Amino acid sequence: MTDPLERFAERPSSRYGPRRAHARQPKKHRRLRRAVLVLLGVVVVAAGGTYGWAETRLDRDVDLGAYGDRPPAGEGTNYLIVGSDSRDGLSEDAVQDLRAGGGGGRRTDSMMLLHTGANGASLVSLPRDSWVTLPGRLDTTTGKTKRPEGDKLNAAFSYGGPELLVHTVEKNTGLRIDHYAEIGFAGFVNIVDAIGGVRMCLDRDIKDEKSGADLRKGCQTLNGKQALAFVRQRHQEREGDLGRSKNQQKLLSTLAHQAARPGTLLDPTEMGPAVRAGLDTLIVDEDMSLPDLSKMFRAVQSVSGGKGKRINVPVSGFGVPTSKGNVLKWDPDRSARLFDDLRHDRPVRETGDSPR
Template sequence: MTQTDPTVTRERFAERPSSRYGPRRAHARRPKRRRRLRRTVLVLLAAAVVAAGGTYGWAETRLRRDVDLGAYGDRPPPGEGTNYLIVGSDSRDGLSEDDVKDLHAGGGGGRRTDSMMLLHTGANGATMVSLPRDSWVTLPGRLDTTTGKIKRPERDKLNAAFSYGGPELLAHTVERNTGLRVDHYAEIGFAGFVNIVDAVGGVRMCLDRDIKDEKSGADLREGCHTLDGRQALAYVRQRHQEREGDLGRSKNQQKLLSTLAHQAARPDTLFDPTRIGPAAQAGLDTLIVDEDMSLRDLSRMFRAVQSVSGGHGRRLNVPVSGIGVPTSKGNVLKWDPEKAPRLFADLRHDRPPAA
């Protein structure tokens, strides 16, 4: 395949109107060329081939393919389209003690989920669905590694699945409760998230109110700001000032992730080696993916997330029927028994979701 010359590509960008609301004639003349160019540069970003000064083979070896999605068996049949489970964990790998303190990342050991999103791609574009970590779901039967005994299926919060059985049990739990087959898994920890945001020069976010949260360290003013990695992490982790609690936090996470993907795909980031090189390396070094994930799959996932930010996809939350419902496991969020299954059925058959 012929490689795109970055110089020629920059000239093509320069030929476009400076504003997205420029003359319609200029936009109409080059729709195909713009689509081809967009696909090319996004693949370059995700694969870190040209811009990062490496090779495809090098980038392939950087992926940590640690997750066996078929570990528990009894999986739903493949549906139409592709489903990615995107997870932000509170892993502190790569953080010093000072980093942990500065990022307000202390508390608890091990590795737990901090955010979960289901990304579906297919003939009708991309749909990103947040799965709040306090969702009240059924955990499948499993081996209790602490006692060596088989545990029966039980009701618990969704993020408990990761605590009990890591990515494999989490993916199996998502499949069990949605009926969707998880085709690919991607996880990034605190350090990786902060490094990527900083490497691309921060992420531009507009806030409709002041946000101050002692637990996450968020201290942000109303208005538009470029958040650095530490501020962005605090923003997506805070939920105590959200009227909808965990659901509001999920919406913030969707918004920031899609905005970050859109910003990383801008020409001034893609073709600046001082930005895209470190960003690509930070992403590849801190990602944990499933055994079958390739760089091509990763680039498709990135393009889908970027398309959601660009207005060519959908951002949804699982329809709920109760927020803050008290249970033996604390307050939980209950999915709507009619609307949630309908949403997952639409995704399974690659139909535009009604919700």
């Protein structure tokens, strides 16, 4: 005998059965849609407020065309990303704690050329000890124009700031720099701390008195102070400045990848501190916009995600003695091929391996 309750459940036309359940369903969907819309509204308003505030904080202080005589525009977009040793935003105690002493002013601690285009992103390290030709420039001590001369790449920044550095990179690579972004010690440390540290895996112990690095082999999360010491140390690197450039490239792409994780981008309480930390010491070119910065950030993040390439400018020798000290000399054929590929936005053939 069939249970009356089972017969009741089987009746499709029952006044109190399935019809009532169907009647409740639209209300449930409406409530869900309202909740989603409210959540999106909060995120958009918060992000919009951060966007407007950030636009007013960008320090657009670099004139890319200050020296004129620039290469023609190529295909794709080229960014020059610079880490400087600027102490702006650091107290005297912080300078001591971060081992950030060593003179006033600001100099380049790292330089990277980021190219984006039809074939994805390529991040090319330009070691600061690279031997390049410095274009003619005004000598502020004599008031005369100096003739082009050989010197280390970071000397361009010391002599003429971002403008001369951009001019020097353009003259030695043949690439037109479309955008410039520079961040100092304080901004770097604060960004790493704001996102909760950066996860790195080291293949050996690193201890360096000058930078303050004291790290153990293995995977670990570096705080801002430790990350800064890691990217500044070079005395334990077999390739010296070239080895340091590789470390900087690896940490930058990893940092961008972690900062772009969904929890950070969608949570305004996390996004705000990271944005504020970066803008504190960020210097960009006159035409840089927040969308441009966002594109640059996403391109660096894509390199870490395996969708782009990390390359060191090909060198024919490191530790080469000159009148300006030991330098890195670019391989003329391989570096020319690399920059030619970037200029024409072709797939990059160069691997950037160590000297052959």
